[in-house]
Structures are given as structure tokens and as C-alpha cells.
Amino acid sequence: MNGLRAQRLETLGMVWSVTDERFQENLEAAKAYYEAHWTLCAPRTVVMLDRPIGQWLANLRRPGALDGHPEWKTALETVDADWNPAWPAQWQRHYAVVREILAEETILGYVEPGVTVHGMDIGKWLAKQRQPEVWAALTDAQRGRLEAIGVIPHTPALEPEGPAVSVTAAEPSTTPMAPFERGVAALAQYKNRTGSVTVPRGHVERLDDGTEVKLGVWIMNQKTRRAKLTTDKLTALAALGLKWASA
Known part of the structure; x- marks a missing residue:
């Protein structure tokens, strides 16, 4: 009988569960926080729409807090799939x-x-x-x-510091190119083919020797490390048309 009464109340739009009502109100505040901060991993002290959602979300992350309420878990994951990450x-x-x-x-x-x-x-x-x-x-x-999102770890520089070794065209070098040299070669090849140095983040350029260079990511990495690049490297990048290298 109680179940039938609850269904009738829901049909009439009436709230029959105070707990569910409180969850929905807090969820709306959590959504507002997500819109502003792009995550539901709010600090415990955060208050949004006059509700202490930081502490509320922290409580829901406790083991067993959502037992018996799978619909709550689904609602939170719909807002932010990483609302309860395995990391800090x-x-x-x-x-x-x-x-x-x-x-x-x-x-x-x-x-x-x-x-x-x-x-x-x-x-x-x-x-x-x-x-x-x-x-x-x-x-x-x-x-x-x-x-x-295109973030990869820094690769220790393998290229030796010092003057470049001149190699004649008749005797091509068999020494593998260093990472920076491969990137420059890939960018030059891309520019020659497309007439542009605007490279999509996920683009991979294949060199003649079969080496594949994640060119879009490589360019972003060089830009991030600009302050640490040597003058020779910045000059090489600027010569190819990367304006930020000459700024």
C-alpha cells in the first residue's frame, strides 16, 4: 500500500522522500559549481548556492555512502565522470x-x-x-x-651540445637524428607539403626513414619549453615560420 501511495504522490509531483529532495537540491548546487570549475572535486569548505557542497560531496565519497542509492551515483557521474577519482x-x-x-x-x-x-x-x-x-x-x-589532451613528459635532451658536424651529400650520415632534429625535419616536411606550420595537435608526420613524429604534440612541447630552448633551436624554429620562436 505504501508503495502504491508513493507512486501516486510522484505522479502528482509531490515529494515523498525528504532525503531524495535534499539530494536533488544539493545536486543543483553541485552542478553550478561544476559549471564554474569544471569538476566536482570541490574543496571541503566550498559553499555554492548557500549549500556546503564541498563537505556534502566528500561525505558521498566515503565507502558505502551510496549503498542503496545507485541513482545518486549515476546522477553524479552524469555531471562529472571523475567526481570520485582514485587519485587526490x-x-x-x-x-x-x-x-x-x-x-x-x-x-x-x-x-x-x-x-x-x-x-x-x-x-x-x-x-x-x-x-x-x-x-x-x-x-x-x-x-x-x-x-x-596532448600532455606528455619531458624527454631528456639526447643531442650533444656543440657545433653541428657537416656531412657531405655523397656520404649521408647513418647516425639517428636526435629528438629535436627529428621534430624540425618533420615540421619542414609538413610545411613543404601543406604550405603551413599550423599543425593539428594529433597529427603524426612520417619521415622518409619511416620514423613517425607526433608533430602537433612536439610543437606544443617546444612552445612550452621556449624559455629553456637554446638560441640555435629558437632560430631553427623561427626560420620555419613559428612566430612565437622569434618573439
Whole structure:
């Protein structure tokens, strides 16, 4: 009888569960927070629409908090699939900002230490994630999310410092090109073929020797590391038409 009465009340638009009503009200506040911050991993102290949703969400992340309420879990995941990540919420907050900023194809080079959003130095955070030792400590899921937006770890420079060795055309060098040289060669090839140096982030350029260069990602990485590039490297990039290298 109680079940039938509840169904009738729902049909009339009447609230019969105070708990469900409170959840829906808090969920609306959580949605408002997500619209502004791109994540539901809010700090515990956050209040939105006069509701303490930071603490509310933290409570829901506790083991067993959603037992018996699968529809609540579904509702939260619909707003943010990573509302309850297996890694620290602070990491997710930084990642969410970087993800949204990198929706712009060419903005990675400007996400440098000192770039602050919502009180977080996302430039410093991003540089730290790309350090080989930090990257190795991330979970596969974290690395996968970063790679999906074009972020990869810094590769130690393999090219020797010093004057370039001249090789005659009659005796081509058999020494493999260093990473930077491969990138320059790939960009030059792309420019010769397309007449442009505007490369989509996911583009992969295949060189004559069969080497594949993730050219779009490589360019973004060079732009991010601009302050650390040598004058020779900046000159080479500028000669190909990358305006930021000559700025």
C-alpha cells in the first residue's frame, strides 16, 4: 500500500522522500559549481548556492555512502565522470582546469609557471607532471587523461651540445637524428607539403626513414619549453615560420 501511495504522490509531483529532495537540491548546487570549475572535486569548505557542497560531496565519497542509492551515483557521474577519482581530489582540480584550457589548440605554450586559475598555479602543476620521475609515479589512468589532451613528459635532451658536424651529400650520415632534429625535419616536411606550420595537435608526420613524429604534440612541447630552448633551436624554429620562436 505504501508503495502504491508513493507512486501516486510522484505522479502528482509531490515529494515523498525528504532525503531524495535534499539530494536533488544539493545536486543543483553541485552542478553550478561544476559549471564554474569544471569538476566536482570541490574543496571541503566550498559553499555554492548557500549549500556546503564541498563537505556534502566528500561525505558521498566515503565507502558505502551510496549503498542503496545507485541513482545518486549515476546522477553524479552524469555531471562529472571523475567526481570520485582514485587519485587526490587536488590533482583532479588542477587537471580539470588544464583540460579546459587546452581545448584551445595552441594555448599549451602559455600554460607556464605563474599562470593561475581559481587560485591554483596550473602552470607550475603542469610542469611538475611532465617531469619524468613525477610522470612515472602517476597511475595509468592519470597519464591517459594527460596524454588525451596532448600532455606528455619531458624527454631528456639526447643531442650533444656543440657545433653541428657537416656531412657531405655523397656520404649521408647513418647516425639517428636526435629528438629535436627529428621534430624540425618533420615540421619542414609538413610545411613543404601543406604550405603551413599550423599543425593539428594529433597529427603524426612520417619521415622518409619511416620514423613517425607526433608533430602537433612536439610543437606544443617546444612552445612550452621556449624559455629553456637554446638560441640555435629558437632560430631553427623561427626560420620555419613559428612566430612565437622569434618573439
